[in-house]
Amino acid sequence: MATGQRSLIWQRFGLGARPGDLETSGPSPVADLMAEVPTATAPAALKDLPDSPSLFAVYLKQVAAKKAAASMADLSSRMEAPPPPRAAPGSMMNPVRDALLDEIAGRLKLARDARIGFAERLVLFWSNHFTVSASKQQVAVIAGGFEREAIRPHIAGRFHDMLEAVESHPAMLLYLDNERSMGVASKAGVKRGNGINENLAREILELHTVGVDAGYTQADVTSFAMALTGWTVAGAKAVDTVPGNFQFRPQMHEPGAQRVFGRDYPEGGQEQGQVILADLASHKATAQHIAFKLVRHFIADEPPKAAVAAVAAAFERSDGDLLAVYEALLKTDAAFAMPLTKLRPPVEFHLAALRALGAEAEPPRFMRTLALMGQRLYRAPSPQGWSDDSKAWLAPDAIRTRLELSVQLAARVREPKPLDRAKAILGPLLTDETATIISRAESSQQALALLLMSPEFQRR
Amino acid sequence: MRSTGPSDDLARLCVADCEQPNRRRFLGLSSAFAASLLLPYRSSLAGTRDPRFLFVVLRGALDGLSAAMPVGDPDFTKIREGFMADLSQAGAALPIGPMFALNPQLKALAGLYAKNQAAIVHAVATPYRDRSHFDGQEVLESGLPNVTHGDSGWLNRALAGLPRSAALAARDRQSLAVGPVVPLVMRGAVPVMSWSPEHLGAASDDTVARLLSLYQSRDPMLAQALEQSNLVTAETSGMAAGLPAKGARGLDAMLAMADGAARLLVRPDGPRIAALSIDGWDTHADEKPGTGRLGKLLGLLDQLFEHLQQGLAPVWNDTVIVAATEFGRTVRINGTAGTDHGTGTVAFLLGGAVKGGRVIADWPGLADKSLYESRDLKPTTDLRAVLKTVLAEHLGIDRKFLDEHVFPASGNVARIGGLVG
Numbered sequence: 001m002a003t004g005q006r007s008l009i010w011q012r013f014g015l016g017a018r019p020g021d022l023e024t025s026g027p028s029p030v031a032d033l034m035a036e037v038p039t040a041t042a043p044a045a046l047k048d049l050p051d052s053p054s055l056f057a058v059y060l061k062q063v064a065a066k067k068a069a070a071s072m073a074d075l076s077s078r079m080e081a082p083p084p085p086r087a088a089p090g091s092m093m094n095p096v097r098d099a100l101l102d103e104i105a106g107r108l109k110l111a112r113d114a115r116i117g118f119a120e121r122l123v124l125f126w127s128n129h130f131t132v133s134a135s136k137q138q139v140a141v142i143a144g145g146f147e148r149e150a151i152r153p154h155i156a157g158r159f160h161d162m163l164e165a166v167e168s169h170p171a172m173l174l175y176l177d178n179e180r181s182m183g184v185a186s187k188a189g190v191k192r193g194n195g196i197n198e199n200l201a202r203e204i205l206e207l208h209t210v211g212v213d214a215g216y217t218q219a220d221v222t223s224f225a226m227a228l229t230g231w232t233v234a235g236a237k238a239v240d241t242v243p244g245n246f247q248f249r250p251q252m253h254e255p256g257a258q259r260v261f262g263r264d265y266p267e268g269g270q271e272q273g274q275v276i277l278a279d280l281a282s283h284k285a286t287a288q289h290i291a292f293k294l295v296r297h298f299i300a301d302e303p304p305k306a307a308v309a310a311v312a313a314a315f316e317r318s319d320g321d322l323l324a325v326y327e328a329l330l331k332t333d334a335a336f337a338m339p340l341t342k343l344r345p346p347v348e349f350h351l352a353a354l355r356a357l358g359a360e361a362e363p364p365r366f367m368r369t370l371a372l373m374g375q376r377l378y379r380a381p382s383p384q385g386w387s388d389d390s391k392a393w394l395a396p397d398a399i400r401t402r403l404e405l406s407v408q409l410a411a412r413v414r415e416p417k418p419l420d421r422a423k424a425i426l427g428p429l430l431t432d433e434t435a436t437i438i439s440r441a442e443s444s445q446q447a448l449a450l451l452l453m454s455p456e457f458q459r460r
Numbered sequence: 461m462r463s464t465g466p467s468d469d470l471a472r473l474c475v476a477d478c479e480q481p482n483r484r485r486f487l488g489l490s491s492a493f494a495a496s497l498l499l500p501y502r503s504s505l506a507g508t509r510d511p512r513f514l515f516v517v518l519r520g521a522l523d524g525l526s527a528a529m530p531v532g533d534p535d536f537t538k539i540r541e542g543f544m545a546d547l548s549q550a551g552a553a554l555p556i557g558p559m560f561a562l563n564p565q566l567k568a569l570a571g572l573y574a575k576n577q578a579a580i581v582h583a584v585a586t587p588y589r590d591r592s593h594f595d596g597q598e599v600l601e602s603g604l605p606n607v608t609h610g611d612s613g614w615l616n617r618a619l620a621g622l623p624r625s626a627a628l629a630a631r632d633r634q635s636l637a638v639g640p641v642v643p644l645v646m647r648g649a650v651p652v653m654s655w656s657p658e659h660l661g662a663a664s665d666d667t668v669a670r671l672l673s674l675y676q677s678r679d680p681m682l683a684q685a686l687e688q689s690n691l692v693t694a695e696t697s698g699m700a701a702g703l704p705a706k707g708a709r710g711l712d713a714m715l716a717m718a719d720g721a722a723r724l725l726v727r728p729d730g731p732r733i734a735a736l737s738i739d740g741w742d743t744h745a746d747e748k749p750g751t752g753r754l755g756k757l758l759g760l761l762d763q764l765f766e767h768l769q770q771g772l773a774p775v776w777n778d779t780v781i782v783a784a785t786e787f788g789r790t791v792r793i794n795g796t797a798g799t800d801h802g803t804g805t806v807a808f809l810l811g812g813a814v815k816g817g818r819v820i821a822d823w824p825g826l827a828d829k830s831l832y833e834s835r836d837l838k839p840t841t842d843l844r845a846v847l848k849t850v851l852a853e854h855l856g857i858d859r860k861f862l863d864e865h866v867f868p869a870s871g872n873v874a875r876i877g878g879l880v881g
Contacts, residue, residue, distance in 0.1 A: 135740070176744075177744040177745040177796055177798070180745065180795070180796045181795055181796060182795055184795070189795070194795040194796070195794060195795030196794065196795045197744050197745060197794050197795050197796040197798065197800065198744075198794070198800045198801075199742075199744040199745075199800065202591070202592075202800075202801070206592050206594075207594075212590075212592045212594070212595055212607075218591065218833065218835075221591075369660065372640065372656070372660060373640060374639070374640030374641040381519070381739050382519065382520065382593060382594070382739065382742070383593075384593070384594045387641070389611075391611060391642070391647055392641055392642065393641070394642065394681060394682070394685050395637060395639075395640055395641055395642040395654040395685070396652075396653050396654045396684075396685045396686065396687075396688035396689035397639075397640055397653075397654040397655050397656050397689055398640040398641065398654070398656075399682065399685040399686055399689055400663075400686070400689035401640070401660060403663045403667070403668070403671065403686075404660035404662070404663050405660055406663075407663045407664075407667065408660060431678065433674060433677055433678055434674060434678075437670055437671075437673070437674050441670070442666065446664075446666075446667050446670070449663070449667060450667070450670060450671055450674070453671050454674065455674070455675065455678045455679040455682060458679075458682065459679075
């Protein structure tokens with residue numbers, strides 16, 4: 001590998017270099033990157049954040065408070081008294097919002113302090129692969145908990161463990177409507193005349209495991225949905241567990257055997273769904289699907305076939321050992337090949353810009369800016385998650401917003417030293433054209449903005 | 461535009477940044493720079509039309525049976541009994557002919573229908589026959605007969621087929637993607653500009669010019685994006701008045717998008733063709749088509765139509781808007797008071813140029829034996845037939861070009877005829 005391409009450790013696989021970082025690279029880029037992976041599992045920056053049941057309690061409290069306030073308002077209107085005054089904006093009126101802001105503050109800290117950022121990039125990748133979107137309030141409150149409890153602990157583990165943690169996490173069960181899905185022949189189904197909701201089963205097959213072209217049928221989706229009936233979330237009145245935890249409710253589970261993807265699964269309560277998930281996790285098509293997505297995300301919009309094949313082979317050989325999978329990815333010929341083709345999506349661009357400038361972002365402002373660039377945090381537009389295609393992020397208006405953000409961030413830097421900084425963060429990736437335009441800028445602030453907007457900073 | 465509307469819980473939740481004042485960019489470009497980008501306006505020839513076309517993507521699969529209800533089909537109220545109480549709570553259904561009634565939330569649309577300025581296509585679908593949103597949207601937007609992961613959309617390819625005189629003018633004026641992400645339907649070889657209502661603040665013209673020169677020597681795609689953003693910036697600088705001042709989200713954001721798109725489309729030197737998306741139609745649980753999740757979304761869509769009609773008033777007679785979704789939903793209600801992924805659904809056509817006041821449907825019926833795969837509304841009209849007709853009649857695009865390039869391999873999909881005029 002050419003020495004210049006060491007910069008790609010940060011550029012392609014990390015969150016961008018900070019001044020000084022490039023000098024720390026060891027003899028093996030793959031070893032540098034792999035060493036960082038386990039740091040995402042349980043980072044200290046997130047250890048004080050509440051778990052999902054505690055967050056869920058916040059939500060339940062808020063719902064109860066709203067109900068109480070509504071009945072108070074109703075009462076006072078009947079008594080012709082003025083309603084109670086509303087709290088001023090910014091006061092402790094929205095604990096759900098505060099919880100999300102704490103989450104984001106933690107993520108910003110992790111991104112700022114990461115040596116490379118590969119571990120955090122993997123968290124972003126998997127959270128996007130297993131998208132939960134805060135389009136529902138119950139999901140909004142535990143979206144952060146989902147990432148900490150279902151994604152991070154398994155980042156250096158096995159795909160199957162992550163899959164089971166994800167599909168049984170309340171955030172996913174709520175987002176994809178499984179919490180009330182019940183078998184028509186289950187006790188609850190018979191009593192209420194209700195049936196299944198196939199949303200979760202379909203997206204597990206299509207998006208999370210084997211992929212849309214794997215050859216499953218509508219009957220497979222329906223049977224799988226039956227097997228997953230009873231996978232629900234403990235509610236406010238839960239007795240044998242804490243509200244906001246996963247709960248299997250046998251009375252909602254469709255009795256009987258199911259046939260999914262050519263295999264028969266005898267009745268087995270919660271285990272029936274678990275066995276299907278295990279089979280899906282080790283399916284050849286899942287290895288292919290995950291390999292394709294990893295290569296497309298990290299390397300190229302049009303993934304080189306050889307790279308996908310190598311990563312898929314590692315997935316199969318290791319039965320989904322993710323460290324083996326990442327290592328295979330990093331060892332493909334394409335991994336450190338030039339040129340830079342992919343556009344950094346907004347989140348990566350923003351974090352890389354902060355690292356390059358040694359700047360900080362306030363969580364609310366960070367969220368707002370990302371929304372303007374088209375990537376509102378925790379709000380992917382659909383279960384498919386954010387696009388991994390650079391062209392989706394090339395909207396002129398969004399590029400303009402990147403420039404505006406660059407100008408704003410650059411204006412706040414105390415010691416700009418633009419050309420030194422450019423060399424320090426880009427190393428040999430810095431082109432003569434960009435170096436020239438930086439050195440001829442009318443001010444050092446303008447120079448920094450141009451650095452952040454340069455093709456070699458925007459692309460990876 | 462990613463968020464939805466009043467059904468959007470988080471809109472009320474207001475996660476973060478609610479207190480941030482919204483500064484919008486009204487950049488005065490230096491005249492030399494602007495002149496190099498804003499090509500002179502070519503007025504259309506006397507007597508020729510100057511058509512506007514807007515495509516609205518409804519992402520998530522709209523339940524067509526709740527939007528335009530086949531009230532004349534005896535099976536309908538039986539099979540959808542669980543929705544009837546909620547629907548009647550929302551008000552009376554709005555009859556459109558003997559067979560169908562619009563959802564009570566679609567008041568503005570019903571008004572346009574009564575003025576013969578809106579048509580409903582029912583039991584319609586793209587050629588896609590599976591039930592993945594993402595593949596379904598790809599077929600809807602790519603215009604291809606199946607899923608091929610291509611990277612251009614039919615609306616972009618249509619731009620290349622505009623009649624020669626119109627093409628010159630229209631390409632100079634560009635087409636417009638509304639929102640921070642360009643939808644697939646607009647992506648492709650012909651440059652597209654994009655616009656969304658909120659901005660952080662201005663970058664100086666000088667910085668833009670320097671950056672553009674760097675991009676021109678190093679990165680054509682970024683150069684093109686930056687150039688397009690300049691064009692929009694110049695245009696939006698002339699339309700400062702009237703946009704909502706508050707940091708827009710949810711319903712406000714959507715309507716701000718519609719207002720902005722309309723302002724740009726109305727301008728003589730503005731774009732002629734635009735696309736925007738509305739998410740949130742994937743109603744698997746608690747659908748409530750009258751007063752709940754779907755009802756509120758339909759209400760939003762109706763307001764959007766109303767805003768477009770008002771904003772586009774000066775050019776309304778030259779306007780066609782088509783709103784379509786990737787597929788429909790199951791005919792039967794599922795176990796969680798919603799509907800799962802289906803096939804046949806509705807598409808809406810509206811605008812002063814639409815020959816409206818009718819429902820275009822070869823109604824397949826809702827009896828068990830009439831359903832597609834025993835669960836979905838059977839599609840009897842190919843959406844491409846509708847779109848090809850509009851592109852031919854409204855934008856004057858050549859028939860062969862439509863069959864071969866805009867909707868490849870669609871020669872066997874006959875146009876409907878007489879939708880516009």
